[in-house]
Amino acid sequence: MAIDPVAELRAAVAEAAGTLAGGEQRLPGLERPPKPDFGDYSTNAAMLLAPVMSEPPRGVAEKLGELLGERLAGVLERVEVAGPGFLNLFVSDEWLRSALAGMVAAEDGYGGGVASEAERVLVEFVSANPTGPVTVASGRHAAYGDSLARILDFAGHDVEREFYVNDYGSQMRRLGESIKARARGEEPPTDGYHGGYVTELAEKIDGAAESDVDELATQSATLILESVEATLERFRVHFDRFFSERSLHEADKLRAVLTLLEEKELAYPSEGAVWMRTTEYGDDKDRVLMRSNGEMTYFTADIAYHRDKLERGYDRAIDVLGADHHGHVTRMLAAWDLLGGEGGTLELPIMQIVSLMEGGQRVQMSKRGGEFVTLDELIDDIGVDAARFFLLQRSHDTALDLDLSLARDRSQDNPVYYLQYAHARIASILRKAGSEAVDAATAADLAGSAEHLHASACALLKRLLEWPAEVLEAADRRAPHRITVYLHVLAQDFTAFYRDVKVVGAAEEGGDEAFRIAMCVATRRVLARGLDLLGVEAPEEMHRDDAA
RNA sequence: GCCCCGGUAGCUCAGUGGACAGAGCGUCGGCCUUCUAAGCCGGUGGUCGGAGGUUCGAAUCCUCCCCGGGGCGCCA
Numbered sequence: 131m132a133i134d135p136v137a138e139l140r141a142a143v144a145e146a147a148g149t150l151a152g153g154e155q156r157l158p159g160l161e162r163p164p165k166p167d168f169g170d171y172s173t174n175a176a177m178l179l180a181p182v183m184s185e186p187p188r189g190v191a192e193k194l195g196e197l198l199g200e201r202l203a204g205v206l207e208r209v210e211v212a213g214p215g216f217l218n219l220f221v222s223d224e225w226l227r228s229a230l231a232g233m234v235a236a237e238d239g240y241g242g243g244v245a246s247e248a249e250r251v252l253v254e255f256v257s258a259n260p261t262g263p264v265t266v267a268s269g270r271h272a273a274y275g276d277s278l279a280r281i282l283d284f285a286g287h288d289v290e291r292e293f294y295v296n297d298y299g300s301q302m303r304r305l306g307e308s309i310k311a312r313a314r315g316e317e318p319p320t321d322g323y324h325g326g327y328v329t330e331l332a333e334k335i336d337g338a339a340e341s342d343v344d345e346l347a348t349q350s351a352t353l354i355l356e357s358v359e360a361t362l363e364r365f366r367v368h369f370d371r372f373f374s375e376r377s378l379h380e381a382d383k384l385r386a387v388l389t390l391l392e393e394k395e396l397a398y399p400s401e402g403a404v405w406m407r408t409t410e411y412g413d414d415k416d417r418v419l420m421r422s423n424g425e426m427t428y429f430t431a432d433i434a435y436h437r438d439k440l441e442r443g444y445d446r447a448i449d450v451l452g453a454d455h456h457g458h459v460t461r462m463l464a465a466w467d468l469l470g471g472e473g474g475t476l477e478l479p480i481m482q483i484v485s486l487m488e489g490g491q492r493v494q495m496s497k498r499g500g501e502f503v504t505l506d507e508l509i510d511d512i513g514v515d516a517a518r519f520f521l522l523q524r525s526h527d528t529a530l531d532l533d534l535s536l537a538r539d540r541s542q543d544n545p546v547y548y549l550q551y552a553h554a555r556i557a558s559i560l561r562k563a564g565s566e567a568v569d570a571a572t573a574a575d576l577a578g579s580a581e582h583l584h585a586s587a588c589a590l591l592k593r594l595l596e597w598p599a600e601v602l603e604a605a606d607r608r609a610p611h612r613i614t615v616y617l618h619v620l621a622q623d624f625t626a627f628y629r630d631v632k633v634v635g636a637a638e639e640g641g642d643e644a645f646r647i648a649m650c651v652a653t654r655r656v657l658a659r660g661l662d663l664l665g666v667e668a669p670e671e672m673h674r675d676d677a678a
Numbered sequence: 679g680c681c682c683c684g685g686u687a688g689c690u691c692a693g694u695g696g697a698c699a700g701a702g703c704g705u706c707g708g709c710c711u712u713c714u715a716a717g718c719c720g721g722u723g724g725u726c727g728g729a730g731g732u733u734c735g736a737a738u739c740c741u742c743c744c745c746g747g748g749g750c751g752c753c754a
Contacts, residue, residue: 164699164700174695428754459681527684530691536703563713615701629718632712
């Protein structure tokens with residue numbers, strides 16, 4: 131069981147509420163109130179219970195407070211009824227000290243394993259045509275998908291990362307045609323690919339000018355995929371599997387899908403093509419499975435691909451899609467349903483677009499004409515840490531403006547360095563304390579410490595106590611950006627603690643050095659873990675002089 | 679026309695039923711004999727797009743409308 135003192139407190143409140151009202155009740159909330167005056171935690175339990183018990187909320191709060199006071203004698207200093215019926219809880223220093231002890235004992239696992247039910251999850255993301263370099267847009271997908279996978283993994287799920295390679299179809303043909311054209315010193319077709327890499331490939335592949343277009347496409351796709359993979363690895367994104375669309379065609383999996391759909395009477399011929407009745411699943415029109423020229427559409431391949439996913443027996447599949455693919459959602463859910471996938475087990479989060487800004491101006495990154503910013507260029511410019519952090523900072527369903535001048539800035543203005551600096555600062559303190567003192571501190575009886583908690587220490591402890599719930603929220607809501615927000619306030623709280631409380635030499639001000647070292651250790655672990663979930667490094671040292 | 683995502687401080691955005699709405703950047707003013715000033719403290723700043731509704735309570739849920747972005751192919 132994951133160590134989470136706040137969850138235990140919440141459970142105690144829920145239990146007391148159950149005792150008062152009898153039976154199952156709406157689960158009461160336990161949250162950090164907006165003002166210190168409102169206690170360390172507050173619960174709306176009384177307001178939820180009031181209608182059930184047909185009593186005024188404040189009266190219920192009084193009773194609940196009394197009951198909690200008895201049951202949690204050592205935990206709660208006092209309780210107060212406030213406002214419309216909130217019950218504000220003031221925890222004891224004793225409870226906070228033992229909470230720290232719990233965190234420290236949990237070591238690197240603190241905050242992990244919080245998922246209520248461990249699932250086998252497949253996260254599919256990026257999944258671009260292997261027709262060119264990774265763009266910044268795909269970079270956002272990569273950062274999101276990978277970070278989500280890291281979070282789900284830490285929360286206790288069994289996660290696989292997969293890249294679906296669209297190495298088949300008309301886009302590939304266009305690539306082949308474009309390369310052949312370049313090899314002959316001609317312009318690629320209007321709807322072909324015009325980037326400089328096309329010319330490079332044309333030069334790299336022997337006899338490209340004379341090659342068969344399809345063969346050329348296959349050959350170059352392999353080369354492009356290698357560089358795509360290299361870029362993603364550089365971005366600290368590692369896929370467990372690259373799943374080839376071509377392999378589905380070669381194994382005749384699309385034909386099998388067609389047969390299956392025909393058996394279920396969900397496929398029908400019309401105008402020389404074969405269609406699927408996606409309208410039966412709420413789509414606004416039926417979709418073509420096989421074109422009148424006998425070729426299968428990407429949709430049929432997608433169905434075959436998802437059939438394969440289902441056969442692999444995951445509990446859940448998450449497909450990260452781009453905003454331009456949102457129209458696919460309904461038909462993919464339809465496909466999932468008819469293939470026997472359980473409702474709600476296929477999720478299709480939609481990534482909104484990313485724009486690069488430079489001094490308030492939008493940077494052109496149109497893919498047409500081959501003038502677009504690649505992920506490699508972005509990394510060269512601002513570094514992996516800043517790139518990942520900035521791409522993750524905003525919710526996936528909001529359009530993102532990435533300010534290059536701010537992201538590039540190796541200065542105090544850059545939020546990613548603020549977090550790394552907090553980590554480096556703790557590392558510095560622990561170095562100064564010495565490894566023996568640190569080892570002793572983590573082994574010490576922290577719960578029994580005589581440390582009198584400074585307000586900043588209380589605030590920091592309570593922030594650290596939010597970590598397990600924060601991981602769970604980020605995992606359940608597929609929201610890595612929440613981690614960036616949390617780490618920022620954590621770093622702020624640590625900085626306040628650093629300002630107000632002396633760690634090394636605590637005895638000089640009557641404090642317990644071991645206890646304070648343990649707080650540093652706990653904070654450092656959460657910061658390091660949080661940064662890791664974002665794919666950002668946690669440096670041991672940072673110096674301003676490093677900046678040019 | 680239909681579908682998706684936004685509309686919260688000057689800018690970029692957190693905040694999916696709780697108490698007088700937050701952060702970063704910007705701006706103004708202060709702080710380096712200190713466990714790292716890549717830091718800290720203070721000031722400035724908001725009709726939460728609009729109108730109704732649900733609720734003890736709404737930025738948050740529902741309906742309608744306005745504005746911005748994206749999508750609506752026998753391309754992927």
